[in-house]
Amino acid sequence: MQTTTPNEVLIQIEHISKIYTMGDEKVFALRDISLTLHRNEYVAIMGPSGSGKSTLMNMLGCLDTPTSGEYWLNGQDVSKMDDAELAEVRNKQIGFVFQTFNLLARASTLKNVELPLVYGGIKGEARKERAERALQDVGLGDRMGHKPNELSGGQRQRVAIARALVTKPSIILADEPTGNLDSKTGVEIMRLFEEIWKQGNTVILVTHEDDIARHARRIIRVRDGLVESDLVNPNPVTLLD
Amino acid sequence: MIASEYIESFSIAFAALRQNKLRAVLTTLGIVIGIAVVTLMGWALNSLDAAFDATIDILGNDMLYVDKWSWAGGNNWRLMESRKNITIEQAEELIERLKTPQVAVPMGSLWGRSIIYNDLKANGFTVTGVRATYTQTPAGNVDEGRFFSEIEDRYSENVVVVGYGVKKVFFPNSDPIGKTIKINGMQFTIIGVIAKRGTALMDFVDNQVFIPLNSFFGLYGKSIRSISIAVKAGSPELLDDVRSEVVGTMRIVRNLPPGKDEDFSINESQMFHEQVAEIRFYIWAIGIFLTAMSFIVGMIGIMNVMFVSVTERTKEIGIRKAIGAKRLSILMQFLVEAATLCVAGAIVAILLCIVAAAGIYFAFKEQAPFLTPYIPVPILIIAIVVSVVVGILAGLFPALRAARMNPVDALRYE
Numbered sequence: 034m035q036t037t038t039p040n041e042v043l044i045q046i047e048h049i050s051k052i053y054t055m056g057d058e059k060v061f062a063l064r065d066i067s068l069t070l071h072r073n074e075y076v077a078i079m080g081p082s083g084s085g086k087s088t089l090m091n092m093l094g095c096l097d098t099p100t101s102g103e104y105w106l107n108g109q110d111v112s113k114m115d116d117a118e119l120a121e122v123r124n125k126q127i128g129f130v131f132q133t134f135n136l137l138a139r140a141s142t143l144k145n146v147e148l149p150l151v152y153g154g155i156k157g158e159a160r161k162e163r164a165e166r167a168l169q170d171v172g173l174g175d176r177m178g179h180k181p182n183e184l185s186g187g188q189r190q191r192v193a194i195a196r197a198l199v200t201k202p203s204i205i206l207a208d209e210p211t212g213n214l215d216s217k218t219g220v221e222i223m224r225l226f227e228e229i230w231k232q233g234n235t236v237i238l239v240t241h242e243d244d245i246a247r248h249a250r251r252i253i254r255v256r257d258g259l260v261e262s263d264l265v266n267p268n269p270v271t272l273l274d
Numbered sequence: 275m276i277a278s279e280y281i282e283s284f285s286i287a288f289a290a291l292r293q294n295k296l297r298a299v300l301t302t303l304g305i306v307i308g309i310a311v312v313t314l315m316g317w318a319l320n321s322l323d324a325a326f327d328a329t330i331d332i333l334g335n336d337m338l339y340v341d342k343w344s345w346a347g348g349n350n351w352r353l354m355e356s357r358k359n360i361t362i363e364q365a366e367e368l369i370e371r372l373k374t375p376q377v378a379v380p381m382g383s384l385w386g387r388s389i390i391y392n393d394l395k396a397n398g399f400t401v402t403g404v405r406a407t408y409t410q411t412p413a414g415n416v417d418e419g420r421f422f423s424e425i426e427d428r429y430s431e432n433v434v435v436v437g438y439g440v441k442k443v444f445f446p447n448s449d450p451i452g453k454t455i456k457i458n459g460m461q462f463t464i465i466g467v468i469a470k471r472g473t474a475l476m477d478f479v480d481n482q483v484f485i486p487l488n489s490f491f492g493l494y495g496k497s498i499r500s501i502s503i504a505v506k507a508g509s510p511e512l513l514d515d516v517r518s519e520v521v522g523t524m525r526i527v528r529n530l531p532p533g534k535d536e537d538f539s540i541n542e543s544q545m546f547h548e549q550v551a552e553i554r555f556y557i558w559a560i561g562i563f564l565t566a567m568s569f570i571v572g573m574i575g576i577m578n579v580m581f582v583s584v585t586e587r588t589k590e591i592g593i594r595k596a597i598g599a600k601r602l603s604i605l606m607q608f609l610v611e612a613a614t615l616c617v618a619g620a621i622v623a624i625l626l627c628i629v630a631a632a633g634i635y636f637a638f639k640e641q642a643p644f645l646t647p648y649i650p651v652p653i654l655i656i657a658i659v660v661s662v663v664v665g666i667l668a669g670l671f672p673a674l675r676a677a678r679m680n681p682v683d684a685l686r687y688e
Contacts, residue, residue, distance in 0.1 A: 096596060096681045117600050124598020135593045135685070139289050151282045152598040196597065 043203060043235055044070035044093065049102030049112075051088050051258075062088040063099070064258040070237070072203075075230045077238040077249035077266075085258040087208075090239045094127050094206045095119045107203050124153050128197025132209035134189040136181040136196075142168065143177040146196045153200060167195040171225060187218035194225060198234075205229060208239045223248050224272040231273065248272070279603050280610070287611035290583065291618070301579045302619030304572025305664060308565050309623035309657050310630075315561040316653040317631055318645070319554065325644030326550045332471050332479055333543040334412045336507040338375075338517060340368070340524060342500040344539035346549055357537045359500035362487070364527050368503060371523045374516045376508035377410045380501050382490050389483065390456040391444040399440065400482045401457055403490020404504075411506050412471075414484065419451045419466030427486035434462040438470040439480035457483065458493050513542070569660075572619075573668040580612050580672035591676050592684030605677040612669025613662050620661030624654055 051063040062085045070076060080086035091097040092104065095111055098119070104112040111122060128149075129135075136145045146164040155163070168174055171191040181189050190210060197205055207226065211219030227248060230236045238249055246252050247270045254261040291298045333339075342357050344350065365380035372378050383402045388395055408414040409421035414435075422433045434455065441450050450464045462485060471479050485493075507516040517540060524538055584591070591604055628649055635647040 091682050094596070096685070117602070120595065120598055120600040123596060129596050131685075135589070135596070137590060137593065139293065148594070149597040151279060152594075152600070152603060154279075200598075 041072045042069060043072045043074075043107060044068065045103075045105040046092075047103045047105075049092065049099040049104060051085075051092065051097070052100045061258050063092070065102070066258070066260055068253070068260065068263070070235070072235055073230070073233055075227075075236045075238075075248070075250045075269075077240060077246035077252045078255060079240060079243075079246050079252060080255035080261075081241060084255045086239060086241075086255045088258075089255060090206065090208055090237075093204070093237065094129060095122045120152075124149055125200060126203040128200065128202040128205045130190070130193050130197050130205065130207040130210045132212040134181070134186075134193045134213070136189060136192055138181055140180075141177065142173065142179050142181070142184070142192050145181070145192055146199050149196060149200045164195075164199055167199040168192070170198065171195045185218075186214050187221055190214065190218075190222050191225065194222075194229070198229065203235060205234055205236045206239070207236065209241075209245075210238065211242075211245055212240075219245075220272065227272050279606065283603075283607045283610035284614070286607055287614040290587075290611055291615060294583075297579060298615060298618070301575045302572070302615055302622070304568055304575050305616050305619035305661060306623045306626075308568035308572050308664075309620045309661055310627055311568060312561070312565040312660065313624060313627040313649060313653055313657045314630065315558075315565070316656065317627070317649045319557060319561070320650055320653060321642075321645045323550075323554065324646075326546075330543045330546045330550070332412075333546070334506070335543055336510045336513060337411065337542065338505040338507065338513070338520060339502055339541040340365075340505065340520060341502040341539050341541055344545075345541045346545040354539070358528075359497070360502065360538060362491075362496065362501050365501045365503050367527045368520075368524055371527070372505070372519060374507070374512065374519045376506045377407050378503055378505045379405050379408045379411065380487060380503050381408070382487060382494075382499055382501050384494060384499065387457065389440065389444070391453065394444060396443050398478070398481060399437075400478075401490070401493075402482060402484050403487040403493075404484055405487055408484065408504070411504055413468070413479075413504075415469050416466045417469035418449075419464070421466055421484075422486055427488055430488040430492050431486060432460060432462045432489060433465045433486065435466040435468060435484040436464055437468050437480040437482040437484075439478070440483060441467050442480070455483075457485070460493060462489075517542075569664055572616075573664055576612055576615060576665065576668035577672060579615075580608060580669050581675070583611070584608060584672045584676040587676075588679065588684050588687040591679050592681050592687065595679070595681035596685060601677040604679075605673045608673035608676050609666055609669045612673070613665035616661040616665030616668070617658060620658055624649075624657055 046066060046068040049063055049066045050061065053060045053062055066089065078086055078089060088097070092099055095106070098114070099112050102112065103110060106122065107126060109122070111119070114122065137148070140148070143161070143164055146167055147160050150160040150163060165174070165177065168177055171194050173188060173191050173195065176184060176188060181192065184192065205226070210226070211222050214222060223245065226236055226238070238245060240246055247266070250266050250269050251264070252266050253263045340360070342360055343354050362380060369378045369380065381402055381404045383400055385400050386397065387399050387401045388397045389399050404414070406422055406424045406427050409416060414421060416435065417438075419435070421435055422431065426433055434457070436450060436455075444450065444455070445453065450467060453464050454461050455464060456462070468482070468484070505516060505520055507513045521536065521540060525536065528537055530536065594604060631649050632647050635645050638645065
């Protein structure tokens with residue numbers, strides 16, 4: 034459990050730009066974006082393809098660094114970090130959930146969930162116990178020895194969520210988490226995210242679907258590399274009683 | 275890097291190899307052949323070396339031999355032929371003047387002589403005339419009977435001390451002592467047998483008979499051959515002192531003015547070590563060239579398959595990076611995989627070699643008695659180390675490509 038005051042600033046993005054050079058042409062994926070996110074927020078980042086939404090997500094997830102501007106995550110200036118430092122931030126602070134699950138096909142469910150802890154230097158029994166607990170938390174305590182191809186889509190996404198949660202990260206970053214699932218399973222996954230959020234985690238959804246974004250408490254719309262709107266969701270959909 | 279990541283690297287490597295068994299086997303074939311060649315070559319050379327060393331030791335590690343001919347100098351054959359023979363008088367003057375050696379003995383030898391016992395005639399023996407003091411050198415160590423005395427030498431008695439080879443040929447089941455053999459048409463009574471000294475490579479040292487030097491001169495004449503002098507220093511540490519005294523004294527005896535080259539040679543077992551070292555170097559150089567070729571072929575194979583493996587697993591690399599794998603972790607993962615591939619190949623090669631070595635040993639025991647039926651452990655360790663190095667070198671470029679992948683692009687790869 035995280036012991037936090039609700040309004041603590043978690044993410045501070047200041048004047049971030051990302052420019053890709055294609056031949057002689059410069060493409061602005063992000064143009065001077067500034068954002069502030071607090072701990073235990075439930076945010077949806079929305080936008081059509083080409084809007085810069087994915088670039089923003091890669092930036093927030095420390096998979097990529099901005100061309101200019103500053104990104105403060107949990108008090109650290111991430112935008113100036115080198116490759117190894119970014120890898121460590123990803124390992125400790127960020128839990129990714131992808132549209133295509135991105136599990137290692139050859140490894141068991143348990144091994145998949147253990148993997149972030151392997152790179153975090155946690156050994157032996159402690160690692161196994163934490164991975165087992167994370168799997169139990171997503172309701173897959175009885176599927177630990179299974180390979181991903183022996184699981185349903187919803188179960189696979191639960192494994193991916195367990196993998197994201199196992200390091201107790203600052204942010205859960207979910208990229209179209211229900212994009213490959215049927216609507217019923219999608220709802221179950223959204224309920225899981227709500228639970229995770231209720232437990233005190235910060236959840237960022239990246240999506241182009243309004244149905245998904247409706248669950249979030251704050252909706253940021255991105256278009257042409259700019260923040261088009263940043264509003265509190267007046268009528269969030271709640272799946273928990 | 276953390277221990278848990280190494281273990282992770284190994285488990286990934288084994289899983290990846292299991293996944294592509296046939297591909298792994300075919301790729302490692304080059305390595306298997308390379309390691310097999312280097313191991314078998316090392317084994318054969320090692321066996322040869324041991325045999326060489328044992329052989330060289332026969333000569334005695336504290337012995338010097340003053341001779342007209344150098345054992346080492348094949349190139350200076352003409353020069354040495356033009357040297358004057360060392361006469362018995364010069365030899366005795368030298369021995370008279372020497373102070374440091376334990377013992378010095380003049381000797382005259384003739385090779386390829388035949389010996390007759392009753393109706394049995396055998397060829398290829400060396401007849402050596404020496405003084406009675408020769409029994410103090412390792413080559414004159416009597417096993418049965420006795421060596422001849424100074425008196426027997428002075429009166430040119432027809433007595434002979436035979437090498438172990440003579441006993442083996444003529445008296446396999448009987449006592450040679452007291453028997454009479456014919457050398458150059460003369461009857462000689464056997465009074466002693468020299469202890470067996472020959473090794474696998476040099477059993478001819480046992481095919482030798484020793485007779486009193488005066489009897490030798492009676493048999494073949496005084497000027498038939500240059501005399502050589504066997505000098506026993508007493509211990510290997512004294513060799514340098516003894517050598518300089520021998521050289522200086524021999525120069526006086528041979529009337530050499532200062533500045534003039536010596537017209538005699540000092541031979542010692544060390545020269546063989548040097549010569550053997552040279553031969554060994556060439557054999558190794560050829561062997562290493564051949565193995566290097568097969569390793570290069572093997573390495574290209576492994577590099578190729580590792581590039582394929584990296585490309586196939588681009589997505590996996592992206593996932594690993596996204597959840598916190600550093601470049602070093604990814605680099606290690608693929609290096610370990612390449613090295614594991616090579617070590618697996620090396621283990622297969624070593625097992626084949628162990629079987630082959632035992633097989634070759636038993637099949638060619640007679641022709642190549644210097645071989646050992648096993649491969650020495652250091653050679654096996656070298657083979658494993660070489661395979662690890664080859665694996666790491668072959669895996670380096672593919673692993674670097676994997677490590678440098680941009681996580682965003684890698685994750686997008688389908």
